[in-house]
Amino acid sequence: MLAGSIRTLAIVITIFCIFSPLAAEKTAKSAKINSPAISPYLEFHRDDLVQWQPWNKATLQLARSSGKLILLSSGYYACHYCHVMKRESFENPTIAAFINRNFIPVLIDRELNSELDAQLLRFMDMIGAPQGWPLNVILTSNGYPLVGTVYRPANTFLEFLQQVQTNWSQDQAYWERIAKAASEQIVADATVPAFIIEAPQQQQHILDALAQQARLVADKEYGGFGNGAKYPMSPQLLALLKLYTLQPSAWLETHLRMTLHNMASSGLHDPLGGGFFRYTTDRRWLTPHFEKMLYDNVQLALVYMEAARVLDEPAFQHVATVTLKFLMQFMSAPTGGFVASLSAADEKGADGGYYLWTITELESILQSQELNFALRFWQVIAAEEGQGNKQYLPVGLAPSDTELAELAKSSDMSKTQALAMIEKMNQKMLIARKSRQALRDEKRLTGWNGLALLAFSRAARFTGERQYQQTANQLYMFITKELWLNEQLLRTPDGGISELADYAYSAAGLMEYARLTGNTDHYRECAGLVKQAWQRFYIDGFWRRSEDLELLLPYTVYPVTLPDTELISPTAMLISVTLMLDDYLERSYTERAITALKTADGDLVKSPFFYATQITNWQTTYANN
Structure with missing residues (x-):
């Protein structure tokens, strides 16, 4: 029954979606969306004709009581096609009126709600739909993802919405079952048994598989990976540089x-x-x-x-x-830290x-x-x-x-x-x-500033340049005095719910800063943050990516490890920092880190290229413990 439902959903996607070739990316005003003061992206949409609602229990209850579908749109300020879609569709009187009449529209900043955004991307991946931003996912009135699309020109976006609404109005119960089955499949796919990779020959086998997969996807003519749009893929490049030192x-x-x-x-x-x-x-x-x-x-x-x-x-x-000079000149914030984009x-x-x-x-x-x-x-x-x-x-x-x-x-x-x-x-x-x-997105995100502290501390340590030392000092003060309060990290200086990545990247930054200064107090500060990360996000062998207990989707997926994305895997980074702090942490934290390091699932074995940081860490950390 489940497999049949998923096949039906795939057919639905084909019917609903005349996919745009651009895979990325007045009525009452939108005054209700979450945290506009924190998010320039949400503030940017404040005067849309679409009546955006916040993502919370009240909004979900409104959808249930009205029987309407939810249009959940996720984007970020630097995204060009987010700006285009706002102009073409969300400020279009005809489209906005149709959305306000037939949907509960919800807008989120993916950089502040990255866990919710990640769950929606997982759904899009499962149904084989394009992924990117703006990401527009239609959920049933009970919160199950049903169908989604990225940027579309105004006319095809309206056609998409009209087709979805027509199908929903004809048989809500049927589409609710289909969407629920898809969510159950997501959970089933994510809960395959984990296993331990402990023997040196097992590690070497997967390390070799990483090298082979990297070579397979490498663009041998122009560099990089893949034969389409080119991303820097920094986590993989760092891991492959490490692999080169291990296996030239x-x-x-x-x-x-x-x-x-x-x-x-x-x-x-x-x-x-x-x-x-x-x-x-x-x-x-x-x-x-x-x-x-x-x-x-x-x-x-x-x-x-x-x-x-x-x-x-x-x-x-x-x-x-x-x-680094560019960052200091164009992305530094006058009140401390660096802006998002x-x-x-x-x-x-x-x-x-x-x-x-x-x-x-x-x-x-x-x-x-x-x-x-x-x-x-x-x-x-x-x-x-x-x-x-x-x-x-x-x-x-x-x-x-x-x-x-x-x-x-x-x-x-x-x-x-x-x-x-x-x-x-x-x-x-x-x-x-x-x-x-x-134009700048002035958000100062904790995790990204933690990575900046890592970069500037390392640059100061490698080069001895005073300007890097000064920037590292300022970032250290920004993180420890404005963001680390009562043994808890804030998402931004203005608030927001912290995530695993905030703790992992800040810990990595503080660790590198401690190596720069040699100050034992800085090592202890880093250890205190690391303890909180393990206590808050590592639950019975699974990782929770956010402290947000109100994701509100009717399903939750907790992985045993997180892959590299556009950012270094936060789990791999936290494990690495933990093992470097052995002298400053109780043995129980080191044991947790060793267990997490050698725990894997089928995705890591099938796609080692996307777990490159975790895999190369085996040789430099686990081998010594």
């Missing part, structure tokens, strides 16, 4: 060097202000998706620092230095408008020789409809010797002159860009 191989060294060079010298990297964009939409690293995330840039600073050491490549340390949209709502230049603008900034040079060197980005002529994106932090030689030859100059030309053009463009505004 020519192909891995070649691939790491190519990947790291191409990311820094392509459209993924901003050569004017520094910093990396979230991803590129193509496999050649040419066309970026223009948001810049704090977590991407602190993790990539760690990647390039480690690559400089492991691969003995000074150019990679330069990339790390430029990235820079939006893909500029102050006029144009995607990439802060970074792109028309030929007319370039002619007014650069001299004729510089302009001709730039047009050979920079990337052409096709303009969006209605935005005029094609636009140019400055690219290239440091071209390779071959690229530089070809560029110099085509411009009838020496390589030294070409480098000087690049630097001069970049300075002119950076000055011109000061007249533009990059």
Whole structure:
């Protein structure tokens, strides 16, 4: 019966969803949505025509009593297509009226409700639907996910909603059963028996499988992984650098060097202000998706620092230095810590408008020789409809010797002159860009600032640079004085419910800071935070990702380990820090960490690439305990 219901749901998805090729991403005003003061994303939607409700028990009870479906929309401020969907659909009188009449609309900031967002993504994955943001999931009146979609143009989004509503109104009981069966399947899939990986030969077998899977998915022509849109995949890069130190191989060294060079010298990297964009939409690293995330840039600073050491490549340390400088210059908050992101949209709502230049603008900034040079060197980005002529994106932090030689030859100059030309053009463009505004999501998330403390503490320890030490000191004070109160972490200085990732990443930051200072009190502070993490989130061998007891979905999934995503696995990171604090913790915590480290499930064995941090940690931590 269950299998048949799931097959039916798959057919429903096909009927409901004419999927958009863009996988990402007045009536009464929306004054009720959760925590607008904490979330610029929710504040951004305050004046939508859709009457957004908060995600809480009262809203779910309203859905049950009315028999209406719930439209749960999840997004974040830096997301371009979240901005587009707001403009096209949530401010559209016809669409908003249909939603308000037939649905209970709920809006969440995924960066503040990441556990709920993760559960919805798990549902989308199970039904084979596109995943990304904005993520719009339809739930039954009892809270079971039924169907979902990412960004759609206004007309197809309205058609989608109308089809869902028509089917629901014709047979609510049937669709409730289908949705409940899907949720039961999610729980069944997630509760397969765990097992222990303890023998050295077992560990080596999975470590070899990780190397093989990485090689299988590696893009051997352009670097990175996969043949579509390219993400940095920082957790995997860090793990593969560790794997290279354990098992050196020519192909891995070649691939790491190519990947790291191409990311820094392509459209993924901003050569004017520094910093990396979230991803590129193509496999050649040419066309970026223009948001810049704090977590991407602190993790990539760690990647390039480690690559400089492991691969003995000074150019990679330069990339790390430029990235850390970008964070200090553009993402620091005046009251302490770092902000969450820079939006893909500029102050006029144009995607990439802060970074792109028309030929007319370039002619007014650069001299004729510089302009001709730039047009050979920079990337052409096709303009969006209605935005005029094609636009140019400055690219290239440091071209390779071959690229530089070809560029110099085509411009009838020496390589030294070409480098000087690049630097001069970049300075002119950076000055011109000061007249533009990059919108910031001012949220200061605890976990992401913990990763920043890790990066700056390590940079200070590796280089001895005073500016890194000062930034690490400020981050330490920010976390321990504003976020760590009464042995509990806040999600942001303004409140919010903390998550496992907040504790794990802050613990990693405090651990690296203690290594920098050598102060035993700092080790003890870190140990105190680690104790709270284990007590709050590790329950009978399973991990709880959030302290939010009101996820309110009628099912809950507790894993035995968490994978690497765009962020390093918080469970792997907490285990690693715990084992480093053996002298400051009771033995019971070390024993829990060892047990958690060697516990695995079928997903880890089938997809080791997505558990790369956990797997490579076996060789460097568990082997010594």
